[in-house]
Amino acid sequence: CRYRHLYPVGFKASKDHFGNTYHMSIEEGKPGEGPVFKVQVNDSKTVFVGSSPTAPWTDACKKSRSQGTRVSGPLFFGFSDIVTIRMIEAMENYDLASSPEETESE
Numbered sequence: 001c002r003y004r005h006l007y008p009v010g011f012k013a014s015k016d017h018f019g020n021t022y023h024m025s026i027e028e029g030k031p032g033e034g035p036v037f038k039v040q041v042n043d044s045k046t047v048f049v050g051s052s053p054t055a056p057w058t059d060a061c062k063k064s065r066s067q068g069t070r071v072s073g074p075l076f077f078g079f080s081d082i083v084t085i086r087m088i089e090a091m092e093n094y095d096l097a098s099s100p101e102e103t104e105s106e
Helices: 054-063 073-077 082-089 100-105
Strands: 012-017 020-027 036-041 047-050
Antiparallel strands (some): 036 047
């Protein structure tokens, strides 16, 4: 990945796309495995899960009417949006969060 994003556990957002409303969330993963990214279609029981933001969105696109769509999980989750970035940076204890580079090198 060319860009590094912090993925705050507890993050929730909704996005209207492909004629559906998608509810996204980031949950705590198993120790040492990183966060779990979820994308739920409308208010159904259809939930796509992955270890990166791109994984569940790729599966959601494959099941949607837009199968040829190029997927960027960080973009679809909103992590490339300047307003979302600033809101995450303003979160309490943001300065204590480890960057992806620090986590990978440990």
